Amino acid sequence: MATIPPHEDSRFGLRRQVRLTGPLRLDSGAMLGPVDIAYETYGAMNADRSNAILICHALTMDQYVASEHPVTGKPGWWWRLVGEGKPIDPARHFIVCANVIGSCLGSSGPASIDPATGEPYAMRFPVITIADMVRAQAMLLDHLGVDRLATVIGGSMGGMQALTWPTLFPDRVESCIVIASTARHSAQNIAFHEVGRQAIMADPNWRGGDYYADGVTPGAGLAVARMAAHITYLSEAGLTEKFGRRLQGRNAKTFGFDADFQVESYLRHQGLSFVERFDANSYLYITRAMDYYDIAEDHGGSLARAFTASKARFCLVSFDTDWLYPTAESRVIVHALHASGAQASFVELSSPFGHDAFLLECPELNRVVDGFLKGGRA
Amino acid sequence: MATIPPHEDSRFGLRRQVRLTGPLRLDSGAMLGPVDIAYETYGAMNADRSNAILICHALTMDQYVASEHPVTGKPGWWWRLVGEGKPIDPARHFIVCANVIGSCLGSSGPASIDPATGEPYAMRFPVITIADMVRAQAMLLDHLGVDRLATVIGGSMGGMQALTWPTLFPDRVESCIVIASTARHSAQNIAFHEVGRQAIMADPNWRGGDYYADGVTPGAGLAVARMAAHITYLSEAGLTEKFGRRLQGRNAKTFGFDADFQVESYLRHQGLSFVERFDANSYLYITRAMDYYDIAEDHGGSLARAFTASKARFCLVSFDTDWLYPTAESRVIVHALHASGAQASFVELSSPFGHDAFLLECPELNRVVDGFLKGGRA
CATH class of the missing domain: 1.10.1740.110 (Rna Polymerase Sigma Factor; Chain: A)
Structure with a gap:
């Protein structure tokens, strides 16, 4: 396992990339190795290793959740929620955000070099799933020495990963926040x-x-x-x-x-x-990974069954003007969680911004996340 | 004015194309001439010339409203509503449906020959509007000797034309049926x-x-x-x-x-x-014509003002699952019509088919149209 040395970000946080030998066995049956993962961390692990938060990103996002994007120069995509004095705060939390595999910001994807040929994979990169992204994140956490996550959180495709985490690694997740997301991709x-x-x-x-x-x-x-x-x-x-x-x-x-x-x-x-x-x-x-995503499908058609081994608390948030993953999709998840015996809270927030609301100005979202995180430590 | 001789359709109706010298002055200020119009007619004009119905078609439709499409071999696109024993019936009505200008089924459009060059217009065809389509239809009706329309009817973009008719030719329209449509194209x-x-x-x-x-x-x-x-x-x-x-x-x-x-x-x-x-x-x-469409915009921002000269009765129909032109858009029209003093009825029908419902199996639509047409003759 060769670790590319970290270098300091100009603001805060560490910009890192790690090459894990793997190989990672994918849902397709293919083996992926080595597995490069580019990630950012903010804050430090506490003594009892109980303050780790994994943030999962959406389709076109990246690991720069709270630090400047190297190409666009824009502030981190969730700076409203993550940062000093924010609900997710490097002063209290050890925050990890990794570029998903399949992407193009430093983690293994179609632009990566295929070790078998020395050329970019292109369409020879194996088709991956949301669960595969989660498995790669688990490899990263192993590498970082993070056994358990106080919270895994994400919006949109990030919410799909967050919701998948306790189904694959029920012993590693204490709480899970799923925002503007769904348990399966619809026909539309x-x-x-x-x-x-x-x-x-x-x-x-x-x-x-x-x-x-x-x-x-x-x-x-x-x-x-x-x-x-x-x-x-x-x-x-x-x-x-x-x-x-x-x-x-x-x-x-x-x-x-x-x-x-x-x-x-x-x-x-x-x-x-x-x-x-x-x-x-x-x-x-x-x-493609998002279209393949259907947690119930992977559990004999029962969404509730996917969570039977989980002991996590859940927080679901939807937005009233989101027609991509409308409130009804979150309700389906909440019903399944309750059926599985899980503790799950749910709130639909009002916003004019549609699906993008999870990335935009929404003080209520900050209050909900802050309350849920602090409720866990009370 | 040279008329290309009509030839019999294999089923019923007449397949015709006419070259009108025009020129037609367009909203852009450009002059279009000659103006070719391909159209179908069904039934015959009655003695007092009171049974003419103009059917306006949607974006990708054509004049084959109730006869086989020459390319696809499919039955007319509105065979459920138009035909023997249907609400719009050639036994009772003189039915006209013309390909809109700008289209490609025989009426003047970008594929037509530009008389100035002897080559296809392509993007040198002038940009047209919904009102321009209506003006070309009026030229066709002049040619056919139809002074007044008992009804002008259309769904989607056809509804836009139908609604525009009484604003441009208030003396020529007795009633107007607008289905699954809008008075202006929204940002979405x-x-x-x-x-x-x-x-x-x-x-x-x-x-x-x-x-x-x-x-x-x-x-x-x-x-x-x-x-x-x-x-x-x-x-x-x-x-x-x-x-x-x-x-x-x-x-x-x-x-x-x-x-x-x-x-x-x-x-x-x-x-x-x-x-x-x-x-x-x-x-x-x-x-482009649809995006430019905003009847109120052409009347100082007041939709009601567009209809002050009209004496037509109106019938508005929307579908509850249509998110392209949702019910709220029809309500805006009804309110404006009432404000202008017009007689307007409105019904929202239930259908699982979304916007396409106006083309699909919907017995209620047939009943509404039939009732409205017969109500006018009582």
Whole structure:
């Protein structure tokens, strides 16, 4: 096991990457090794090793949960929830956030070198699942000497990982916070992802995924995929409030095909800026993992049965304008948890921001997370 | 004015195309001429010329409202509502349905020959609006000797045209039926269309729209556009009921990127089959027309004011699972109509089929339309 030396972040936290020999046995049956994991940590483990919190990230996010993104220069994606004086605080918690396998921010993914060929895996990277991401995180925690998690927490795909944790490692999770998420991907969820994948694969620069050598990437297809997905992250009311039918620039229709409406310009920007920070093949692999995700399916069709060995406390949060993973999906989880005998609290928060609410200004979310975390230590 | 001779359809109705010299002055200020209009008629005008019904079609539909589509061989798209013994019946009504300008089924559109160059217009075709489509229909009715419409009816974009008719030609419309539609395109509506347009324009075969010469069309981009749009035509519950997470073929995950889930295969099929019957440039032009659509905007911001000169009766229908043009949009129209002093009835129907419900089995829709049409003759 060779550890690449950590280097200090400019703000706080440690930027690290570790190469674990593994191999990791995946749900597909394939073996992945070595397993690179890029991660950030904040704070320090306490004496009784009881303050570790694992934060799981969403589809296009990364390990920079509370530190500056190296490409975009933006603050950590959950700075509102994680940081000094925040509900998850490095002064009290040992915080770990790792880039999921399949991604492109330093953990093993399609852009990684396949040791068998010395070339990037591209589409020869094995198809992974949400459970595989969790197993890789467990390998990282082994490496860090973290036996038990005080809490595992995540929103959206991060919530899928958080919810999977106690099903795979019931003895390692004391509490679990699942925000704006679901226990299985619905037909509509799969459909939107399939549009994105088809957009990428339709781009002639995709070339079956083998585009790493010359750096000519399927950016146009990836941008379209991002645009389609981005609409699902916002609420209809939020879009109307933010953009309505307002026109660009000189406030007149051009009777052409440029971005006349502000919402068109905004979407195009979302697509283009995404291409600069994300790998198209990783987008294929991670959306596939999400589509395969169905915790009940892996437990004979019973979601409750998945949690019978767990002793964790659960906290579920949904947002009223989230139509990607609507409140009903969280209710399904809560009912199953109660049926399994687990302690589970649930709150639907009100927000105009749709699915993206978990990343945006929402003081109630901070209060709920803070209360749940402190309730565990009372 | 040269009329191309009509020829009999194999079933019933007349398949016709007319070249009107025009020119038609468009909302953009451009002049379009000649104006080709392909249309179907069913039934005959009665003695007092009081039985004419104009049916307006949706984005990707056509004039074959109740007769076989020449490319797909499928029955007319509204055969459930239009035909012998149906609410709109050629035995009683003189029924007209015309392909909208901008489309590709015989009416003037980007694939038409530009008389100035002798080449297809492609993206040199002028940008059109919903009102322009209506003005071209009015030219056709002039040609056919139809002064007044007993009814103008349409669903989705057809409803936009139907609702626009009494605002432009208040003396020519006795009643108006608007189904699953809206008085303006919302930011979310525009956003989904923009994804489709970007998918088409990102296809290298699009070539700025000049792809007619060699027949190599931007099919991949158009298929992605159709897939994204198609999701918005269905309800989440409908998709779940129809497909859920059911797998293809041997009922096992392949851990690859083929269409594992039935919903993926279905969407891919929708995309591919659409490419065979529709022109990508027409898709750009018609979605643009829909995005520009806002009746209130054209009347100083007041929707009610648009109808002050109208004496028409109105019938509005929405579907409870339609999230593309939800019931709230129909309510806005009804309130404006009432404010303008118009007689307007409104019903929200229950259907599992989302926006597509107006095209699918819905006996209540037939009863509502039948009752409204007969109420007018009592």
